[in-house]
Amino acid sequence: MHDLFKRAKKGDEAAFVSLLEQYQDKIYRIAYTYFRNExxxxxxxxxxxxxxxxxxxxxRKPEALSAWLTTVTANHCKNVLRKKSRETMLTNTEGTLSVTQDHDMPLILREVISYLSISEQTVIxxxxxxxxTLGEIAQQTNTxxxxxxxxxxxxxxxxxxxxRKEGIK
Known part of the structure; x- marks a missing residue:
């Protein structure tokens, strides 16, 4: 992986593709967790x-790539969700958006997690x-x-x- 990382940093597209293939499933799983849509x-x-x-x-370091991709993926998902939420609110004829009507737990969970800082969201x-493990997170995030x-x-x-504030137990 170190060699692929170095080559990818130097602009080797084939090395980048090979490197990214190792993380595609992880990125997909994170995104699917947010959207529940293939x-x-x-x-x-x-x-x-x-x-x-x-x-x-x-x-800087190949060890940081996994955590970086996780953070970028989570942040990008949140940005897309915010944009979709704003668009939904603008097009909603009643002027309100009911998030909990169908008890969509992943959506509720996303909403509650959005109150955390980026570093806290990443750890969760x-x-x-x-x-x-906490040790792996510490190593990957260099923290x-x-x-x-x-x-x-x-x-x-x-x-x-x-x-508790949202009435979720």
């Missing part, structure tokens, strides 16, 4: 792949949706494990508080 997840995969191609030179996503634990604890506290 086409939207595939669109996000394509858009994140393009962002990765344009920005690979900014990533990597821990509970991607199955990483002390104590900081990762603190972010996770703060995120869980904020999630519990927000869920």
């Amino acid at each position: 086409q939207d997840a595939l669109d996000i995969l394509q858009e994140v792949s393009f962002k990765a191609y344009k920005n690979i030179k900014k990533i 996503l990597l821990t509970y949706f991607e199955g990483f 002390p494990i104590g900081t990762v634990k603190t972010r996770l604890n703060r995120a869980l506290t904020k999630l519990r508080k927000q869920m």
Whole structure:
């Protein structure tokens, strides 16, 4: 992977494609978690792949690529959801958008998670949706494990508080 990463950073397109193939399933799973729709997840995969191609030179270490892709994917998904939400609100004839009518838990979860900071969202996503250990997250994000634990604890506290506020048990 180190060799592919170095070659991709130097502009070798074949190396970039080979490198990205290792992460396509992960990017797709994250996007699918947000949208629960195959086409939207595939669109996000394509858009994140393009962002990765344009920005690979900014990533210093190959170990950081996985966390970087996770963060970029999550942020891109949130941006797309915000845009879709605004469009839905603009076209909704009643002027309000009911999120909880059909008890769509993934949508509710996305909404509650959106109250967290980016670093807290990343820790939640990597821990509970991607199955990483705190040590792996610390290594991938180049962050002390104590900081990762603190972010996770703060995120869980904020999630519990927000869920109570939203009436979710």
